[in-house]
Amino acid sequence: MGLLSLTYRRPTYVERPPSMDGDQVSIGSGSADGDKLSSIKSSTSSTIAGIPAALSFDRIIDGGTCPPCTTRDFMNYLIYIERSAENLQFFLWHRDYVQRFKEAKTSDIALAPEWTPAMEEETAARIQKEHADKIRKDIKTPAIAIFEGTDFEKTPSASPQAVVVNKDPFSTPPGTPDQRDQSADFAADAKQSSYRSQATDAFLAAGVKAPFTIQPFRHELDRVIATYLAPGAPRQLNLSDREQKAALHALAYTTHPSALRDVVRTVEATLRRQAHPNFIRWSICNGNPPRVLFARVLGAGLIVAGLVAAVLLTLSSRARGWRALAALGWVLGTATLVAAWKGMCVVLHGMHHRHVRPWELFLAEGAEEEVGKGSFESFGSANSYEEEPWVVKYEKRNVVRKVFDREVWIKEPALRQIQDTIFVQALLCGAVVGGVLVAVFVSVPRGGYF
Structure with a gap:
């Protein structure tokens, strides 16, 4: 192969999308973070400067490349360098799920109708309206927050705008503002409760009723919700609160792959426009x-x-x-x-x-294929590597040995x-x-x- 143009430049480093906890950032909000995320989500099919066609995202995912640019290398990069492997894990699971759903011949497949774009837009508008109403309500009653958690909050004669205590024993208690603080509790509860109960809790938190279980693939989608969509999930995707609620509304209606259309669009855009160019840029480096x-x-x-x-x-x-x-x-x-x-x-x-790579260095001869093997499992624990044996061994390695x-x-x-x-x-x-x-x-x- 010949050389590329002498004006060639490596792919520009793309920063990770901002954290989407709650509704801190929304598309089209006009904020700097919102504009940054919008630019990543747009033009997902366009080519990226500095990446030849032989190293395109589709070619890597389809297995048309050699080391160190294979799908396994991409996954290892997302685990050990970028720490966002959940995007690729979810993307690969959904692609496989679409294929399996198409090939399913069971009679109950008719119970899972398509989630149409019109339904998606209607749900998004309803969630947007609920969010706007909530903001207006919070603006109208700012003084209530002063008495929250005190005896005045439960006093009937406090004021006409006093908060009414919810007496319904079957209602779902409100979640805490900081979802990150619940991640440890979520992981502990996951060992004691079923995926179904976790998915039900997520549905109720999103304001929808839990769906009936006779739809095809319902149990698998319960695991998807517990792994990728529920607040504090071990592989929680970086979605806005509205995207998360919209996905749960769709999944409460059907198990058709189209129910996750908007989530896949966000995940794929992040992979194509941010993770993939950064991976190619990183792969060009031949030395530690x-x-x-x-x-x-x-x-x-x-x-x-x-x-x-x-x-x-x-x-x-x-x-x-x-x-x-x-x-x-x-x-x-x-x-x-x-x-x-x-x-x-x-x-x-x-x-x-x-x-x-450091995570490959201490393997037995010929065991390279075992690196990150578990990372291709669609469901599992959080993508953490701090406890892997190679971490301590590599830290103890002196600088001269690292250089050579x-x-x-x-x-x-x-x-x-x-x-x-x-x-x-x-x-x-x-x-x-x-x-x-x-x-x-x-x-x-x-x-x-x-």
């Missing part, structure tokens, strides 16, 4: 952070050595042509610095090698092509800097001091 730092120090050292040599030759009685020898240090040093700035080590690149960690060959041709292009760009930058400095030093008269 200690090795890249070492390359930067080496590059700076070569530049300084070239400057010292040029100054000494200028001050000596040697002919001016000798000063051109300093260009060797300037060209190599600048090229090494430019490549290291983009996360590449030119020595590793010369062999088309990369460092083995085990290496493997880069199999993906498109990634090697990107790295070749960056290497040539680095050499051209080094040649320009070296040429300019040589011209400056050669033009200076001889010192003749020694």
Whole structure:
């Protein structure tokens, strides 16, 4: 394969969408966070600058790439680097669910009608109206919050606007504002209660009745709600309160895959427009952070050595042509610095090698396929790796061993092509800097001091 254009630039780093706890951020709200999330959700099918077609999102998901750009590598990146693997796990589950639902031949499939776009818009408008009414109500009665939790709150003669205590023993108590504080309690309760009861609690919290259970795949969707949609779920998706409620309204009506249309749209947009370009940008780096730092120090050292040599030759009685020898240090040093700035080590690149990732480093020979194997399970605990054995082992590893960690060959041709292009760009930058400095030093008269 040839080189890409010499004007090639890596994919720009895309920040993660803002946290969507409650209704702090909403699409179209006019806030900076809202605009940022809107830009991620728009143009999901357009190409992204810096990513060749051979490394597109669809090609990676469909298994058309080689290491280190496979679906497994993408999943490991989301677990260990970006910490948002729940998006890809949910996306892969839904794609499989759509296929299984289409192939289902059972008679009860008619009990799960499609959730139409009209229903989706009607539900969104109703939730929006309820949210607006709640805000207006909160504005009208700001003084109530002062007496909340005191004896005045329950006193009948407090005021005409006093809060009426809910006497209904079957009503669902209001949730606490901070859902993150409930995550630990949720995980503990999940071990003692069924997915069905957790899903029922989520339905009631969203203001809808729990659906009847004879619909096809209802038990599986209960697990989906308990794993991805319920407040404090172990793999809770980054959805706004309105998106979460709309999804639960749809799931209360049907188990058809279209019930999760809006959730999948948000998840897929995040994967395509944020996680995927960041993954490609990260994959271009062939060295670990200690090795890249070492390359930067080496590059700076070569530049300084070239400057010292040029100054000494200028001050000596040697002919001016000798000063051109300093260009060797300037060209190599600048090229090494430019490549290291983009996360590449030119020595590793010369062999088309990369460092083995820390989570792969301590595996037995030939066990690479076991890395992150459990992460492809659709349901499970939170995506946490802090307790994995390699974490402590890698922290104890000294810096020298990290700099010279085990290496493997880069199999993906498109990634090697990107790295070749960056290497040539680095050499051209080094040649320009070296040429300019040589011209400056050669033009200076001889010192003749020694």
